[in-house]
Amino acid sequence: MACSSNALWAGETTWFCCGAAWGPCGSAGGGACGNCASAANHGAWPNASQACWDITRPDLCGEGGIPRRGCGSVMNVTHQCSGATVCITITDCGPRTRSFCGEQSCCGGSCRINRVLDLTPAAFTAIGSLDSGVLPVLITE
Amino acid sequence: MFSLIATVSPLLLAGLLGWTGLAKLRSRSLLAQAGRTALPRLVRGPRRAAHVLRASGAAEVALAAALVAAPEATAPAVGTALIGVAFLVYLGAAKAVAPESSCGCTANDTQPVTWRSFARAGFVAGGGVVALGADEPWWSTLADRPLPALALLAAGATALAYLSGGPVAFRRLRLRLLGNPLSRDARSGGPHRVPVAASVELLERSLAWETVSPLIRSGLVEHWDEDGWRFLHYTGARGSEGGDRPVSVLFAMDATAHLDRPAGQAIRVSVVDQETEEVLPVTA
Amino acid sequence: MTPTRTSPARRSFLASAALGGATIVGASALGALDADAAFAAPAPSLDPAVTRTSFAEGRIGAVKGSVLHVAGSRGETHRIQLTNATSVWKARPTTADAIEVGDGLYARGVEMPDGAIAADAVWVNIVNLYTTIRGIQRDRLHLSHGGHELVARTIPETAASYAGGALTSDLSRLRIGQPAQVLGAWRPADNSIDLVRVTVGH
Known part of the structure; x- marks a missing residue:
């Protein structure tokens, strides 16, 4: 797998912090894979493992087909509106898709539904503004 | 005052014991619940522990009924004091042999034994003793002095709610009684303005944003409202023959527009060269 | 509430420029929901500015003029150069004056030859x-x-x-x-x- 252009999934991404960090993030730790770092282009995937899936439960929002992509998987994440792109490595489990079922972000007349990806601040700022909180993205691999 | 407390206390005790007793009797997962407590270790076996919990529930319900029906009788008050002491002894033993175990006090809680568990058991023991001093039944007191009696009941019930559910259940109860303190009127006093974040959200999902976002490098630099317009200022760079030139990207939008109000979503955009102040075409 | 970044005169100039600008009716919501269509659509023909950037993270140890000295959470150090084009977020869009020693920071910018990062945007705390x-x-x-x-x-x-x-x-x-x-x-x-x-x- 590489940061290629084969369609994987589409949806919303939010952001989170992990690894050594300041403030309330200090307790986050290295994530499900142990090596997650806010300053690296990392991401959290809702089906990083079965245990992860049991927490995120995207199937409860109709996203039951999200494939398993474990620690170290590489994905290309593209902002649907601007086309800005970042290549990330999966190092954690997330986001809690099931808590925000049906939420959507739209632009250019097309909408992305449900939180299916979490990015580190480094990766998120590469394609958008942290204070936006959530972005519509296309994910390829 | 003491007589007031003494006559009202059977009601509070009955409410508490009736609730915890019924919860234990009606629990479908009493065995599992018993397993989370220290009881299996204290009485040697989860089944016996479940029996103890059920017997305790039955005793609590019986005491609650007696306290309500015969508040002046000695037996229910003494029984309540004794069961309170028994709770205290159990909690002490539980804390000693299994500090992390659940209380089992209400049959569906999973919280460990805390100071609140002890305080509540102490309330039962002390309340039983106080109830011995009741010189008239609670219905007479409620009829004669309704206001102080009801106030005392409310205060006691609040304290018990806090002791039983902890701060979260207490806050939930307070919200239910007093309403949500974050209601529209309570906040900032002013008219219901559209938050700037809502304007930014609308902007970032607009065609205007899609058109010029390749130029934008900054986050939102500043914003201001004027004549019903909301202006949003970003900075960026536009490539030209002499290299990248710094530009300001200005958006003007209806100050009352947001994602859920589709009217007024027309957004005006312009790109201004920061040095020459020349207004540049939006698309190169 | 929001500190003024630009003078009233310049604001007025920018406002009139904005109102005189192109009007683009923003399409939002109610669009196609089909992800396949989104992947099939031609990628936006642009070269987004933000993807050519550097990122820095850490606690602010010192503020010297317009340069923030930042201790990264993994032991590295950064110098963050603020300019009059840098956006500063600290609970709201604000100015560099709001930044204090001890604050946490994420910054996006362009690395300069001397190793400092000329910040396009900083998010504080x-x-x-x-x-x-x-x-x-x-x-x-x-x-x-x-x-x-x-x-x-x-x-x-x-x-x-x-x-x-x-x-x-x-x-x-x-x-x-x-x-x-x-x-x-x-x-x-x-x-x-x-x-x-x-x-x-x-």
Whole structure:
């Protein structure tokens, strides 16, 4: 797998912090894979493992087909509106898709539904503004 | 005052014991619940522990009924004091042999034994003793002095709610009684303005944003409202023959527009060269 | 509330430029939901500025003029150069004057030959946390975050989104027990956060 252009999934991404960090993030730790770092282009995937899936439960929002992509998987994440792109490595489990079922972000007349990806601040700022909180993205691999 | 407390206390005790007793009797997962407590270790076996919990529930319900029906009788008050002491002894033993175990006090809680568990058991023991001093039944007191009696009941019930559910259940109860303190009127006093974040959200999902976002490098630099317009200022760079030139990207939008109000979503955009102040075409 | 970045005269000039600019009717919502169509659509023919950038993270150790000296969380150090084009976020869009020693920071910018980062945007103390609402008071929310208690103070900018709806200043529909994504500004002094945005589901 590489940061290629084969369609994987589409949806919303939010952001989170992990690894050594300041403030309330200090307790986050290295994530499900142990090596997650806010300053690296990392991401959290809702089906990083079965245990992860049991927490995120995207199937409860109709996203039951999200494939398993474990620690170290590489994905290309593209902002649907601007086309800005970042290549990330999966190092954690997330986001809690099931808590925000049906939420959507739209632009250019097309909408992305449900939180299916979490990015580190480094990766998120590469394609958008942290204070936006959530972005519509296309994910390829 | 003491007589007031003494006559009202059977009601509070009955409410508490009736609730915890019924919860234990009606629990479908009493065995599992018993397993989370220290009881299996204290009485040697989860089944016996479940029996103890059920017997305790039955005793609590019986005491609650007696306290309500015969508040002046000695037996229910003494029984309540004794069961309170028994709770205290159990909690002490539980804390000693299994500090992390659940209380089992209400049959569906999973919280460990805390100071609140002890305080509540102490309330039962002390309340039983106080109830011995009741010189008239609670219905007479409620009829004669309704206001102080009801106030005392409310205060006691609040304290018990806090002791039983902890701060979260207490806050939930307070919200239910007093309403949500974050209601529209309570906040900032002013008219219901559209938050700037809502304007930014609308902007970032607009065609205007899609058109010029390749130029934008900054986050939102500043914003201001004027004549019903909301202006949003970003900075960026536009490539030209002499290299990248710094530009300001200005958006003007209806100050009352947001994602859920589709009217007024027309957004005006312009790109201004920061040095020459020349207004540049939006698309190169 | 928001510090003024530009003089009233320049604001007035920028405002008239904006109003004289192109009008683009923003399409939003009610669009095609088909992801396949989105992948099949031609990629935007642009070279987004933000992807050629560098990123830095850490605590601010010193502010010298317009340069922030930042200690990265993994032991590295950064020099962050602020310019008059840099956007500064600290609970709201603000100016460099609001930045204090001890604040946490994320910065996006362009690395210069001397190793410093010329910042396009800095976000000071920003956090985005998955929490559960444990209490609601007139001026704050009590949250639990990863087993820790966290106090989130409401500020004039505080906005909420319910079940995917637009951001609103109406916070009255929040409930105790709800999972909530909370975007805010950490306050190093007392470890609470200023609540900027709270998002809850159904």
